[in-house]
Amino acid sequence: MTGDYDYKLVLLSIVIAFISSMAAFMFTNRVVRNQGRSAKAWMGLGAVAMGSGIWAMHFISILAWSLPTPMESMLDDTVLSWLIAVSVSWLALDIASRPGLKLQMLIVAGVVMGLGISGMHYTGMHAMQMYPEITYNKTLLALSVSIAIAISILALARMLHDHQSRKSSLSSQLYAATIMAGGIACTHFTAMAAVEIPPHVVLTAASTSQPGLFSVIIALGICTLILLAAILTIVDSRHRDKGNWLHADTQDKLSRMSMLDNLTQLPNHRYFQHHLSIGVRRTARLGTALAVAIIKLDNLKLIKQELGQHISDEILRSAAKRIQDTIRGCDMAAYNGSEEFLVLFEDIKHEHDIMPVMERIMQSLNTTFRIDRHDITLEARAGLSLYPKHGDADRLLTYAEAAMHRVQPSDNHGFRLFDDRLEPSSFDLLETRQELRHAIENGEMVLYFEPRMDIIGNTITGLEIQPRWLHPTKGAIPAATFAPMAENIGLIDDINAWVLEQSYRIVNTLRQQRIHVPVYLPLTSMQLRFPDIQRQVAAKLSHFRLPADALILEVAESDFMQQPEHYTDLLKQLPAITLKISLENFGTRFSSLPYIQHLGLKALKLDRSFTHALISNQKTRAIAGAIIELAHTQNLKVAAEQVSNEDERNALLSLECNEIQGFFCANPVHQAQLIEFLMSSKFASRPDKTSPEEIAWSAYAVTADGLTPVR
Incomplete structure (x- = not known):
């Protein structure tokens, strides 16, 4: 038995196949552009819309096929065929949204999808209960399945290509949808051509529904569903485009904001x-x-x-x-x-x-x-x-x-x-400043420790910290040289903070090695001017769990006497203080000696100006003797710095000075060799005396022409 086709309905079925194919590409784009629950929602909606469209195309095509006997369809098989179509569509969207799909997996997925489309078709055909049962031409059946598999592989490859290349223009989608719709139509009509219906066929079961009306309602409903889904994708696309525009506008505003200073609202x-x-x-x-x-x-x-x-x-x-x-x-x-x-x-x-x-x-x-x-x-x-x-x-x-x-x-x-006359020095000075900015980051800042010796027993009684800048080409530059430059360019606070941190860290390391030797750190005038030093010292002592006198801070008399009333209150709050007295400032304005009993000092230190004039100037020797005697009445030890020879040491010994430091005692020791030096000396033996000419670093001075060696 053969049937005739209503070609208007055939054309309608092909149009629905085309619409379904377009929906497939639209939903693929939505899935790959979203993540998480949003992607799954689009995949579910797309699978229902696309699968229902393919299923509707099948039933409208069957409606277009008229037989001499009325056709009836069973509801359960009809619903099963729809579920197969939706499942196959889900598979297609899931595969097309996966990046980096290999060719072997693409072929396997295409085979599964093609078998699913064929299964949907033949399940729908099985819904028509006839006697004798429908038979198929095996050659045409195999051809229809092959066409379904081939068109599935082609459709998946096309969707995957558009996803990976991120090029999915309307013309590209129209071209692919035309090929896919033609393939679905070829699959369906080849499968219909394989149908062999015996003469005088009769229904074997009563219909549970009116197939014609049921199929038309389903087809119209599915087209409406696809239309609504398409509208949702367009709205989502426009919202995304607007979002992209807002994102671009936000980025532009952020770019403009990056050119402004937040505080002053001036350009940066x-x-x-x-x-x-x-x-x-x-x-x-x-x-x-x-x-x-x-x-x-x-x-x-x-x-x-x-x-x-x-x-x-x-x-x-x-x-x-x-x-x-x-x-x-x-x-x-x-x-x-x-x-x-x-x-x-x-x-x-x-x-x-x-x-x-x-x-x-x-x-x-x-x-x-x-x-x-x-x-x-x-x-x-x-x-x-x-x-x-x-x-x-x-x-x-x-x-x-x-x-x-x-x-x-x-x-x-x-x-x-x-002034043009300053031009030759400006770039040299700028270069040095740039290098100073990176000195801490590059590990060029280090601490040296100058031993302080007992003047009688020649044992190590203390260590004075001397920061150095180990310049790659200019050698070791003392703090007295680089500190003014650092202050000019606003780096002195960072350097002082590093020195304080490193000093407490090394003191802590010494104590862990059971080395309990007093360590002295000279404060700069900048640190003294800013009372924040009190908070910094308290924070370091707490952090390293050190006693208050673990690090003794040394203050120059010249700095202290600028504002003695102000600094007296500050120094009383610091845990351990030494005052260094300079001969040049002594007696020129006010004497710092009346303040000694109120400061809670640990020791006094005579500046190098006393040491150098001690032998040649009797007046200087008398002043030094008076200071030492007054300090002793306050139970303070007195140290003298930069002692360079035996005569200076003997003169200080006669004045009952307690401690000395300088080249006569030992060279300053690099922080890396400090523990080894102290352990080897056992705090008892005096290292070999070294003259100032044998010191390992060169001193530099700041001039208008940059850094120049001091001869």
């Missing part, structure tokens, strides 16, 4: 450099000039220490606003960090053009700031450089900084223009 150093390079090119093209200024707020750090972070921040904001309100419309102000502002002056013809503007800026900064009932006066200084007079953009900031560091109190309004 990065943007200033960018704008400067543009300004230099424009200036070169127009034949005009520009200038760069660096403005430093010298006392802002001290204000922060005394009044707190909030006041410091408010001053920075107010200073930024004053600078911004004072400059011209064609100029630009920026915040460089570290209490420094930058100003770019454009459209100038002569250096005198910017002098009035610069004077107004400095006057505005020197005017009293009223912050939270505090009247605050800033100490500001500035340096300027010109383009093209002083070179290219790279040199301008360097020269402006060099000019700023040379501002003198006598300079009008506190700023200075770079």
Whole structure:
């Protein structure tokens, strides 16, 4: 028995196959662009829509096939065929969304999917209960299954290619959907051609439904489902595009924000450099000039220490606003960090053009700031450089900084223009500063320990810490040389913090080795000016669980006598203090001796100025004797530094000095060899005496031309 086809319904079935194929590609894109539960939700919706579409195409095609006898379908087999179609679609979406799928797995997946499509078709055909049963032409049946497998492999390969290449244009989807719809149609009609229906066939079971009406309702419902799913994918795509646009806009805002300083809302150093390079090119093209200024707020750090972070921040904001309100419309102000502002002056013809503007800026900064009932006066200084007079953009900031560091109190309004005579030294000084910035990170900062000996027993009674910068080419540079430079560029706090940390760490290591020798650390004038030293010392003692006198801090008399009333309270709060008395300052202003009994000192130390003049000057010897006698009445030991020969040692012995240090006793010891040195000496034997000429490092001094050796 043969049947005829309603070609209108055949065309409708092919259209549904095409729509289902398009849905397959749309849902594949949604799945691969999402993750987690979102991806599973899209996969489930896509499997239902796509599988139902394939299933609907099958039933509409059967409706298009008319037989002489009425056709009836069993509901259970019909539902089973739909479940098979949905499961196969789930498999297709799952495989297409996997990255890096190998060819062997692709072929296996295509075979399984092709068998699933064929199973859906033949299960649907089995729903038509007839007697005798439907038989199939084995050749055409095998051909239909082969077509299903081939089209499945092709469809999966196409979806996987679009996913991996991330190219899924509408034209590409239309092309692939056409091929897939044609393949599904070929599979179906080849399978229908394989059907062999005996003559005079009759139904063997009563229909549980009206197949024609049931199939039409299902087909319309499935098309509606695919349409709704497609609308959801379009809405999701537009939301994602909008999200991408918002993300791009956010990134652009973040990029702009990265060019601004959060506190002052001025451009930062990065943007200033960018704008400067543009300004230099424009200036070169127009034949005009520009200038760069660096403005430093010298006392802002001290204000922060005394009044707190909030006041410091408010001053920075107010200073930024004053600078911004004072400059011209064609100029630009920026915040460089570290209490420094930058100003770019454009459209100038002569250096005198910017002098009035610069004077107004400095006057505005020197005017009293009223912050939270505090009247605050800033100490500001500035340096300027010109383009093209002083070179290219790279040199301008360097020269402006060099000019700023040379501002003198006598300079009008506190700023200075770079002097060409300073050019030879500026880059050498800049190079040294750059190297100093990385000295701690590169492990170039180390501690040396100079032994302090008992003047009678020649045993080691203490160690004095001497920081050194081990420069790769210039040798060991003492702290007296690099500390002023570090203070100028704002690194002295970092270096002092490192020295304090390392000192306590080494003291802790010595005590773990049962070496309980007093260790002395000279404080810099900068550390003494900032009371934060008290908190730092307390924190280190607590961290390493050391006693209060594990590290004895040494203060120079010259620093102490600048503000004796202020520093007396500070030193009383520090756990262990030594005062170093200098002959040059002794008796010139106030004597520090009346303060001795109130400071809770551990010891006194005579500065090298006493030691060097001890033999040749009887007056110096008398003063030294008086200081030693007074210290002894306070139960304080007295040490003398830089003792270099036997005569100086004997003179100090006659004055009953307790301890000495210097080349006569021992060379300073590197921190790495300290424990070995102490263990080998057993704290009893005096190392070989070494002359100053045999010392392992060279001393350097800061001059206008950079670092020069001291001969």
